[in-house]
Each structure stands twice: as structure tokens, then as C-alpha cells.
Amino acid sequence: MRKLEELKTGKAKRLYNTDDATVLWVEYLDQATALNGKRKEKIASKGALNNQIDCLLFNYLIQNGIATDFIRQVSATEQLIHPVKMIPLEVVVRNLASGSFQRKFATTYLQPLSRPIVELFYKSDALDDPFINDDQVEVLGLASAAELAAIKQLALQINQLLQSRFAQANLTLVDFKIEVGYLAGQLVLADEISPDSCRLVDQTTQASLDKDVFRKQTGDLTTVYQEVLTRLQNSEVAHVSR
Ligand code: UDP
Numbered sequence: 001m002r003k004l005e006e007l008k009t010g011k012a013k014r015l016y017n018t019d020d021a022t023v024l025w026v027e028y029l030d031q032a033t034a035l036n037g038k039r040k041e042k043i044a045s046k047g048a049l050n051n052q053i054d055c056l057l058f059n060y061l062i063q064n065g066i067a068t069d070f071i072r073q074v075s076a077t078e079q080l081i082h083p084v085k086m087i088p089l090e091v092v093v094r095n096l097a098s099g100s101f102q103r104k105f106a107t108t109y110l111q112p113l114s115r116p117i118v119e120l121f122y123k124s125d126a127l128d129d130p131f132i133n134d135d136q137v138e139v140l141g142l143a144s145a146a147e148l149a150a151i152k153q154l155a156l157q158i159n160q161l162l163q164s165r166f167a168q169a170n171l172t173l174v175d176f177k178i179e180v181g182y183l184a185g186q187l188v189l190a191d192e193i194s195p196d197s198c199r200l201v202d203q204t205t206q207a208s209l210d211k212d213v214f215r216k217q218t219g220d221l222t223t224v225y226q227e228v229l230t231r232l233q234n235s236e237v238a239h240v241s242r
Pocket of ligand 1: 090092098099100101129175176177196197198199211
């Protein structure tokens with residue numbers, strides 16, 4: 001497999017095509033952004049940490065029957081994926097109140113929700129990823145009612161699996177964002193799952209172990225992401241040897 005020319009550079013990843021038309025090469029960058037890219041910083045080791053966390057979580061989800069675009073990790077900062085016809089939605093699942101939900105409804109931070117909820121945002125940097133409801137998704141032709149039902153079911157299934165995997169690492173999954181698309185006609189999980197796209201708190205202390213430390217400038221991103229990776233790796237060994 002050879003990496004050929006660059007196709008696209010996003011906020012935290014660079015995409016290349018390869019000599020195989022069914023394979024893309026992804027490089028995770030040492031870059032962090034907040035406020036929809038308006039604040040940008042270079043952060044050493046971030047690419048390697050997010051790539052390793054993402055590969056570990058995608059491998060775990062695949063082992064548990066989730067269809068994804070992931071092929072394999074190729075280096076600390078790189079992985080191979082299949083090209084996917086992306087649905088331009090950010091699919092957010094919440095277990096506890098935080099972030100925009102907490103601000104919007106003036107709830108208590110980390111207030112438990114009576115059941116996990118799914119929220120949809122229209123993926124558009126120009127529009128600042130606005131909240132979008134089911135009717136709007138259908139009328140804009142982004143997904144049909146049946147597709148939306150399948151997307152929500154997939155997101156909730158991933159939530160259950162991630163909640164139990166993070167719990168093994170003494171982490172509570174507060175909320176997370178996924179992106180989905182079609183691969184050979186099948187709905188699949190695509191893009192990234194990392195502390196950039198999840199809110200995680202320590203089960204005991206409730207300390208944040210995710211991008212909130214960068215957003216709120218309350219801690220060192222590298223230290224926190226390394227802690228998440230180490231905990232996941234250590235609990236993986238425990239899991240396998242059991
Ligand atoms: N999220 C993301 N990308 C975005 C917006 C949100 O990955 O562009 C994630 C975020 O990390 C959190 C979840 O989606 O885990 C819910 O985010 P929320 O709507 O609370 O927005 P925020 O407070 O992060 O602006």
C-alpha cells in the first residue's frame with residue numbers, strides 16, 4: 001500500500017489517496033481547534049494519541065459487530081480507511097447533561113438523563129453546524145425517515161458499547177459525536193472517535209479527561225489524552241486475559 005497525493009486537510013487530520021481506489025490513508029495531525037476552527041494550536045503528540053485511541057475504539061466496536069470504514073492502523077499517527085459517502089450530519093449522543101445541552105436548558109452539570117438522547121447537527125462550517133430536527137433533515141434531502149431511524153439506532157448501539165468500554169477504564173462517557181455514511185450501500189460509522197469528540201469524566205473524581213481541558217483552558221491536553229490512552233490500553237489487557 002502506497003500513500004499518494006494529498007486529497008484534503010481538515011482541522012485535525014490529513015487525507016491521502018493510495019494506489020488502491022478502495023483505500024484512503026489518514027494522518028492525524030498535532031493540531032487542536034476550538035470555536036469551530038477559530039482558535040487553532042499545534043500540540044505535540046496529539047496526532048499519535050488520537051490515532052491510537054481511535055484505532056483501539058474502532059477495533060473494539062468492529063469486534064462487537066459495528067460496521068465501520070476502518071481498515072487498520074499503519075503507524076502511531078496513521079490509519080487506513082475505506083472511502084465513504086458521508087451524510088452531512090453530526091450525530092451527538094448524550095448520557096449526562098453538559099456542553100450545549102446544559103447551556104440551552106440551564107441544567108446542572110452532569111445531571112443524569114433518564115435515557116440516552118440523540119441530537120443532530122447539520123455539518124456546515126459556514127453555518128456553524130446548526131441544530132437540525134428530523135423534519136428538516138428529510139426536507140433538505142439529507143436522509144429519509146427510515147435512514148434517520150437507522151442512524152439513531154446505530155448511534156445508540158455505539159453508545160452502549162462505548163459506555164461499557166470506557167467504564168472498564170474508570171471513565172464515564174458523558175456525550176460524544178459521530179459521523180456516519182454509506183459504504184457499498186451499508187450504513188457505517190466513519191470519521192473519528194477520540195477525546196476530541198467525546199466528553200469523558202473520571203468515574204470517581206469527575207475530572208474532565210477530554211477536549212474540554214483545551215476548550216476551557218483548564219488543563220494540559222497531551223497529559224489528559226495520554227491518560228485516556230493508557231487507561232484504555234491497561235483495561236484492554238485486563239479484558240483479554242480475563
Ligand atoms: N462535538 C464534536 N464536534 C463538534 C461539536 C461537538 O465532536 O463540532 C462533540 C463534543 O466533543 C461533545 C458532543 O459532541 O462530546 C456534544 O457537544 P455539544 O453539543 O455539547 O457542544 P459543545 O459544548 O462541545 O460546543
